[in-house]
Each structure stands twice: as structure tokens, then as C-alpha cells.
Amino acid sequence: MTQAFNHRIAASLELRKQQGLQRKIVSIEKGNTSSLVRNNKEYINFSSNDYLGLAADKKLAKAWQKGIDLYGNGSGASPLVTGFSSAHQALEDRLCDWLGYSRAILFSSGFSANQAMLFSLLEKQDLLLQDKLNHASLIEAGMLCPATMKRFHHNDVNHLSMLISGDELANSLPDGAMSRLVVTEGVFSMDGDLAPLADIAEVTQQRAWLAVDDAHGIGVLGNEGQGSCHLAGIKPQLLVVTFGKAFGLSGAAIMCDEMTGEYLTQFARHHVYSTAMPPSQAYALTQAVNMVATEQWRRDKLAELYHCYDQQLNSVSGYQYTPTPIKPFVVGEAEQAVQLAECLKQKGWWLTAIRPPTVSKGKARLRVTLTANHTKSQVSKLACELRSLIEG
Structure with a gap:
């Protein structure tokens, strides 16, 4: 039986090599x-x-070193056990104040934040609509979650509107029985282009929730680097910000309202069952937010x-x-x-x-x-x- 794995692995590697994609x-x-x-x-x-240019910035490095002096090396546990400290709370508060949300649920990576968002919120009767060029973390989560996923043409608001309007299943169900979630990136990582967020927000209004993964827009776009949504003048129900790009560190947060934050705290398995990011890192990230906002x-x-x-x-x-x-x-x-x-x-x-x-x-x-x-x-x-x- 073990030969089946060996054969499959060897064949896949050889094909990738022949295709010049290794x-x-x-x-x-x-x-x-x-x-x-x-x-x-x-x-x-x-x-x-x-x-x-923050990844090797000396001022940010000193903040992380100070965080280690104050809080030690690691968090020691998941957030719901003993892993959530005053440093994590301070980071959440600073993010909420900066971006205008009630809650910021912290994760160790943007990949896990995206997957937690879709796995936690979507159920079998729901409809997930994703931009065709969304990040692999979002597409994979959409394929594996229980909801029905459809992909709209890249940055094509008309196609998105058609998919929402033509959703016969939702129209046949009692009001509130089905939820729709539209997900797009703010800045697309391979093309560097912006999503038409204002138009997408208008199409989704009263018809779906909107989630924006702003990994490559946060810190770079908008007033004080508040990102793609701020630049477009919108506030989606869910905003994913990651700290491995413009913040120069790592980790991520899902920005949301109070009730959704409590729901994710209870049901987002990537959050509940993962060791919390080190408090020293959270301390440094608060400094990074301040630097992004003011510099x-x-x-x-x-x-x-x-x-x-x-x-x-x-x-x-x-x-x-x-x-x-x-x-x-x-x-x-x-x-x-x-x-x-x-x-x-x-x-x-x-x-x-x-x-x-x-x-x-x-x-x-x-x-x-x-x-x-x-x-x-x-x-x-x-x-x-x-x-x-x-x-x-």
C-alpha cells in the first residue's frame, strides 16, 4: 500500500519538472x-x-526586543487558554481605533485568517462569490467549505451582479435562510491592480456581506495607510489585514463588528486551537501600526x-x-x-x-x-x- 504514495509523489514531481514549473x-x-x-x-x-521598508527597521526591532523583555519569548498557549495578554489587547484596540471596527481577531498568518473566515461563517445552504484571481488561501477555503462557491470574472462587477441576481436557490428560500458572502482582494498580489471596491459595495448592499482581503493594500493606500477600503470610501463587514507585508512582521487580523468578533472567538478553529502569536510580537505590531499611520x-x-x-x-x-x-x-x-x-x-x-x-x-x-x-x-x-x- 505504501507504494501508492511513492508512485503518486514521484509522478507528480516528474510532471512538474517536465513542465518547467519546478x-x-x-x-x-x-x-x-x-x-x-x-x-x-x-x-x-x-x-x-x-x-x-519596516522588516529590518531598527526602531521596530527595538520595540520587539522591548516586548521580549516585558512579556518573554512565546505566548505559551492558545488565546482562550492563557495565550491572550495585555499586549494582544493593546494591538486589537489600536487596530480598531485606526480602522474603525469594534473587534480585531488575531491570527498567526493571513492564510489562516482567510481560511478561518470562510470555514467559520459559511454553511451548506450559503453562497460564496469570489473574484477569480483571489489568493489561494481564499479559493482553497471556498472549495473545502460547505457553501456553494461561484467565481466572478476578475474585477467584473456586472458578472458579480448577474450571479447574485440569478441565484435561483436563494430566491426560493425563506428570507434569511441563506447568506451570501462576496470576497475580493483589495490589491491583487500578482497583478498589482485594485478591486473596484466602491462598485462592489454598491452591488452587495442589502444583498450580501462583503469581505475584503487587503494584504497588499493596508499600509500602502489610503489616508494614514488605512488601505484599499479607506481609499474607496467603503467599510466592508469583514476586513482581513495581514502584517507580513507593509507592517514588516507577520500575522493577521480579521476586522469586524462586536457580534461577529465574538462568533469568531467561539467558532474560528484557526484562532481557538492555535497557539497565540507571541505577546512580544503583538507589542511590536502595535508600534508598527503607529509607524505606518504616522510616517x-x-x-x-x-x-x-x-x-x-x-x-x-x-x-x-x-x-x-x-x-x-x-x-x-x-x-x-x-x-x-x-x-x-x-x-x-x-x-x-x-x-x-x-x-x-x-x-x-x-x-x-x-x-x-x-x-x-x-x-x-x-x-x-x-x-x-x-x-x-x-x-x-
Whole structure:
């Protein structure tokens, strides 16, 4: 019987290799800075999600060190046992004050927050409507949860409205017997584009709850970095914010009202049965929120870098405009993307080739990400290298 697993695993690995889609874990140093080191060679890092440059910030590091002095190393238990401390409460309070919600339920990762949200809230008779390009954590949870899932075309509000209006099952049930949940990202991680949140909110009003995963928008967009929803002028019933991108740390929170927060506290298994994030980390995250909210210069720096990048590459085949730090450079075939990334690495530039199944076939790309730690000179030189390699 054990041979069945071995055969299946070997066949899957061989197929992935033949398709040119095999991935490898690479050990690097200083991957949380604008210059990383691999095998004693230094590269300019354009593959980090550390948009505001906080991942190696000394002030934030000192906050975490102080948190360890105050609270020790780990939390020691799940939140409902002894794992929830005054540091966690302070983080929840700060997030609620900043983003205008009553509760912030904390998780160890954005992946677990997204899965907890869908697994906890949805039941068999419910309808889940997701943007086709939502993150794998959301799509997987939608496939595994008991609700019926349908996917609307990317950023297509008309298609979403049609799916809601054409929901014959909901129309045949007594009022309140079925719940609809619409889920979208605020900023899409592979394309860097924004969801039309104001239009989606209008379509869902009185017809469905709206959940927004703002992993790549929080900290970067909106007043004080309050994110995609603030920029669009909406307040969804559920807002997922993650701390592994612009906050420079890790973890996540689901922002919601008081009753939903209590429900998640009771029924979200990823929250109830997981060891709470270390209180020292929660202490540091409160400092990160304060830095994100008050240090506008970081977002201003990003805006300068966007302009520099766009100016130099907007006429080059593969360039895609985005209003975010995520700048996809679409190449086409997976092998071409890998070759281009390798050529750039040989010249000292670290960019990651993104291939299927992460993106659609024929849409392989370099995922260029800008951070507040980059300089205009670095962005300009990268643009020149890209232009030279593409145009020959």
C-alpha cells in the first residue's frame, strides 16, 4: 500500500519538472532588505513584500526586543487558554481605533485568517462569490467549505451582479435562510491592480456581506495607510489585514463588528486551537501600526519610485501600469520568464519568475516589487536592464 504514495509523489514531481514549473527553496541572507546575499554575492532585491521598508527597521526591532523583555519569548498557549495578554489587547484596540471596527481577531498568518473566515461563517445552504484571481488561501477555503462557491470574472462587477441576481436557490428560500458572502482582494498580489471596491459595495448592499482581503493594500493606500477600503470610501463587514507585508512582521487580523468578533472567538478553529502569536510580537505590531499611520514619508517615497519606474518602462513590451508597489512585467511563457530572471540575477538583480499555476498559462511574469528602501537610482538601473534585455 505504501507504494501508492511513492508512485503518486514521484509522478507528480516528474510532471512538474517536465513542465518547467519546478520550484526550489533558496537559502539567502538579508532577504528582508533592499540588498540580499546569496552564496556571498550581493543582489538588489526587487522581490520583497516589505513595501514600507519596516522588516529590518531598527526602531521596530527595538520595540520587539522591548516586548521580549516585558512579556518573554512565546505566548505559551492558545488565546482562550492563557495565550491572550495585555499586549494582544493593546494591538486589537489600536487596530480598531485606526480602522474603525469594534473587534480585531488575531491570527498567526493571513492564510489562516482567510481560511478561518470562510470555514467559520459559511454553511451548506450559503453562497460564496469570489473574484477569480483571489489568493489561494481564499479559493482553497471556498472549495473545502460547505457553501456553494461561484467565481466572478476578475474585477467584473456586472458578472458579480448577474450571479447574485440569478441565484435561483436563494430566491426560493425563506428570507434569511441563506447568506451570501462576496470576497475580493483589495490589491491583487500578482497583478498589482485594485478591486473596484466602491462598485462592489454598491452591488452587495442589502444583498450580501462583503469581505475584503487587503494584504497588499493596508499600509500602502489610503489616508494614514488605512488601505484599499479607506481609499474607496467603503467599510466592508469583514476586513482581513495581514502584517507580513507593509507592517514588516507577520500575522493577521480579521476586522469586524462586536457580534461577529465574538462568533469568531467561539467558532474560528484557526484562532481557538492555535497557539497565540507571541505577546512580544503583538507589542511590536502595535508600534508598527503607529509607524505606518504616522510616517507618511514612506508612502511618498513609493510614489516617487512608481513615477521613476513608469517613466522609463511604459513603452516596453511587457510593462503593466499599476497604482501599487506591485509591478508585474509580463513575459508570456514560463521558460522565458525563468530565463529573464536568471539573466538579471547574473547582473546582480534579484527578481522572481512567477509561473503557472500561480498565474494563468501564457501570463508568466517577473513580479517586480518596489519598497521605500529602494533608491531612484536602483529603480532606474533596473529599468535600463529590463529595457536592454527585452529590446535587445
